[in-house]
Amino acid sequence: MVFLAPWLLLGTLLGALPVIIHLLNKPRYRREEWGAMRFLQAAIIRRSRTIRIQHLLLMLLRALVLVCFALALARPVMRAANIGAGGQPTTHVLIFDGSYSMRQGEHRQNAFLRAKNSALEIIDEIREQDNAILIWAGNKPRAITPRAVYNRAELRRMVEQLEPGWESADIPRAIEYSTWMLQSSTLPRHRITVLSDGRHGTWPIDDTDVWIDMRTAYDAHRLPLNIYGLLQPPERPVRNMAVSALRARYPLLDIHREAPFVVEIDNYSGEENAAELVINVNNEQVETRPLTLREGRHTETFTHLFETAGSHAVTVTLLDDDLPVDNRRTVAVEVLERIPVLLVEGRSGRDPFESDGILLSWALEAGAGEGNDGLFSVEVRHAADFGSMTAADLMNYKCIIMANVRSVSAESSRILDQYVRDGGGLLIGLGTEFDALAWNRLERGREGMLPANINERRDADGRPWRPVFPAGLALDALGLFDISRTRTLGDVRVESHYAVSPVEGALTAGVVDDAPLLLVKKHHEGAVALWTTSLGLEWCNLAAVPDYVPLMQNLVFYLSSSVVPPINIQQGETLVYSWSRAAALDASVTNSPAPPRICTLTLPDGRTEELTMTTRMGEHLAFWGETLQPGVYRVSAEGVPDRIYAVNLPRDAANLQPVEITGDSMDLEHAPVKLTGSGDALRQAIRDETGVRDIGILLALLALAFLLGEMILAWRTAG
Amino acid sequence: MPLGAFETGHARRLDARTLAAFKRLELLAHSVVEGFVTGLHTSPFKGFAIEFDEHRQYVPGDDLKHLDWKILARKDRMYIKQYEEDTSLRAYFVLDTSGSMGYASGRYSKLDIGRIITATMGYLLLNQMDAIGLTTCAEKVELFLPARSTRAHYKRLTDALAATTPRHGTHLAETLHQLALRVKRRALIIIISDLFDDPNSISLALNHFAHRRHEVILFHTLDRRELDFDFEAPTRFEHLEGDDQRAVDPRPLRKAYLRAFEEHRTIIRRTCHDRRIDYQEIVTDEPIERRLARYLIQRMKR
DSSP: OEESSGGGGGGGGGGGHHHHHHHHOOOOOEEEEESOHHHHHHHHHHHHHHHHHHHHHHHHHHHHHHHHHHHHHTOEEEESTTTSGGGSOEEEEEEEEOBGGGGOSOGGGOHHHHHHHHHHHHHHHOOTTOEEEEEEESSSOEESSSSOBOOHHHHHHHHHTOOOOSBOOOHHHHHHHHHHHGGGOOOSEEEEEEEEOOBTTTOOTTOHHHHHHHHHHHHHTTOOOOEEEEEOOOSSOOOOEEEEEEEESSSOEESSSOEEEEEEEEEOSSSOEEEEEEEEETTEEEEEEEEEEOSEEEEEEEEEOOSSOEEEEEEEEEOOSSOGGGSEEEEEEEEESOEEEEEEESSOOSSTTTOSSHHHHHHHHTTOBTTBOOSEEEEEEEHHHHTTOOHHHHTTOSEEEEESOOOOOHHHHHHHHHHHHTTOEEEEEOOTTOOHHHHGGGOBTBTSSOSEEEEEEEEOTTOOBOOEEOTTTSGGGGTTSOTTSOEEOTTOOBOEEEEEEEOTTOEEEEEETTEEEEEEEEETTEEEEEESSOSSTTTBSGGGSTTHHHHHHHHHHHHHHTTOOOOEEOTTSOEEEEHHHHHHHOTTOOSOOOOOSEEEEEOTTSOEEEEEOEEETTEEEEEEOOOOSOEEEEEEETTEEEEEEEEOOOGGGOOOOBOOOOSSEEEOTTSSEEEESSHHHHHHHHHHHHTEEEOHHHHHHHHHHHHHHHHHHHHHHTO | OOGGGGOOTTOOSOOHHHHHHHTTHHHHHHHHHHHHTTTOSSOSSOOSOEEEEEEEEOOTTSOGGGBOHHHHHHHOOOEEEEEEEOOOOEEEEEEEOSGGGGOOSSSOOHHHHHHHHHHHHHHHHHHTTOEEEEEEESSSEEEEEEEEOSHHHHHHHHHHHHHOOOOSOOOHHHHHHHHHHHOOSOOEEEEEEOOOSOHHHHHHHHHHHHHTTOEEEEEEEEOHHHHHOOOOSOEEEEETTSSOEEEEOHHHHHHHHHHHHHHHHHHHHHHHHHTTOEEEEEETTSOHHHHHHHHHHHHHHO
């Protein structure tokens, strides 16, 4: 038998009260002079033994009444047969919902605190022979206890130290993870309890697949399914709006143009709400915008012209609702003053018809004037010089253009492949010098860098083709074009091009002669574009028409954008700071200063950490893994400007609408999970499962029976 | 005179005032008798026999029913039997004055009731020219007044009654045996007692009276509380006839007490019934004058 309120067992001491009263209480006798003593004596002789027994019995009954009431108040539960399965040692797995919605509510009454209290109550019920495993359900599940723990004090301490999370919670995955953790326990039974606020965002009860996956994992481990979900959402209706997305419309921003941003706001309140959107750039408020938000998703746009190049943080904040934590979102942007481009040409010369890159360099530098260097900084080199360039040399460029280059050496191929993998952009234009066999060595299907296998050259034979850019496929690469409809460049004549066989994953962004003209393929962090005709006037007259400038600028801009380092990182992912890149991107940094040994990381809450720099593959790097807290992470290092990283909350945990539970507990459809809405209901469900019975009522009835017996006996004794 | 004049409350010892009041017992008896018995044409108490005196010669006019037919047949002479009618009934009151008779839960103790019965019935008998005697007893005979039919004797009797106090234990059976031996001629024996003695011994003593052809009237005086034993609180019972004390919770004892009490009464009643003894149970909270009057009327109708 176990008592849920054991401190009330002190009440059983009241059972001694009748005995103490009996011992201490000397009755005050009335004096009576009496004649009929012979009859009294006869009665005493007849009844004395019976009376003594009755008095003892009365005292016993009174003590039992008090003891039984005290025991009943202590909420005793008995495992139906210490006997059956209920008595077997059990591993209790407690899964804490780490989603940020658990922060909702007053600090002392938020959902996470309720979950902690429920966990402590469960731990209090754990017996000596039981153990427990604590699991955190975040973006990725992780163990709070490295193994099954028997020590209840240690478990309590661990639970008490928990703080609400900043993530979304993948509950099914956390349950699945528990199957692995259960391997560390050898006890015959287990029970999994998920402590959550029961939001739709974290409980995908309608997503059958995730639950089937979870069940499959359980079945694979041949574990019985004892899973309970204790869902305790706040009682009152929730008014929540969330900034669920903030992004720059273009991945590469510069100081020459207004940078457009897109904000997505979700209103989960179920009603129209007024709100105010505040836009900050680098902690300075630049705009305040009143909004009226109907239920559902809203999109807002704004632009900002950055005056300086470098790392910037753009933050939007929504004011006033029940869950402030999801009202703010930050995007870190890298604003460039110039985009360094390396143009490698197969043929060099001052005549545009003899040079493969001169027209392209002019197109990229178009717009520059006196006092205005333009966006692109183009460095032209002959193909013969490219073989001597190192990986560090290539890091100075955001995009490399290979115009009619015959071939590259094996070493250059390796460096070029690594360059693209690290986020570089590569544009390959063909021509008469081009050796398709040599270049095809870079095509290794999905694993290779080239978007297509290059076959044979095709000539128009006097019937030149017109390039067509199909609607939608041109993507951001051709952002200047209207990509909502098919665009045919009628003035352009293509005389020759290479037939190609696109590899898996390649995107055909333009066609000519019903064959691909422009193919784009993402290769790790970077991208490669293949232009199947010449970039100059050799095989087509594109360079002679006005569309050439915007087309090439946009294409090179797009490819350069890939170089943007991952400065907007997902929660929990490691922040990687590259001092080398910071130095490379900053035009003011010259002469390659000596890298520092440490850098300073300022966390969103203002705390600072010193990070030690390490060198890997010629880059000077620092790492920080604890990126759960949303906000701006600023890295400062000697010799280079600060770099800003942004971490934002996942958008799927902002929906605070609770999963509705019908009745005290509900079996989740498609999943072996029993959902309950209160600790009492959970305990009752567990008792139902384990055969544990609450015998408090029985004891109370027993006490009443004793009381009735006492009254009858007292009445009989009193005659 | 109102009965309240003899009120003793819960006290069992008569104080001077009460004693003075009891000196007027005669008046009390007179009041009771005059109030309830006057107008009765026959006495409730009759003599036992008519004793033969002598013969005399028959003279005309004599009632033939007194003619001695045996002599007429044997000697052919007519003689009339002459009788000496014994009009003087001898009545002996036996009043129990043991300590238990002093118990009073209400206005009167059992002894008070005994005094009233004695005085009243004595007055009545004396008015019939009967002789009355008095014996008070506890552990032994305390006082014995032989039967007389004079007013002066009645005065002594009431004085003696007033002077009696409840004390000592009870050996009623022994006392009755002594009295049975002491009264030679047939007499009316009026016993007034709570009979708190061994019921079998009392039965034997009553048999003794019956054996000697005495008529016995037994007034069994009882207190209401002795009958009901309705104590609620823990009580220390101190024996009125000794040093015995019992501190008990009376409630659980009530049934057993009443059963013992009833057994005692049953034995007494059965003995009285078997020996044709007139048994009257008098409870102290009943109006004694009405109770006596009712008894006397019933007795007269027999």
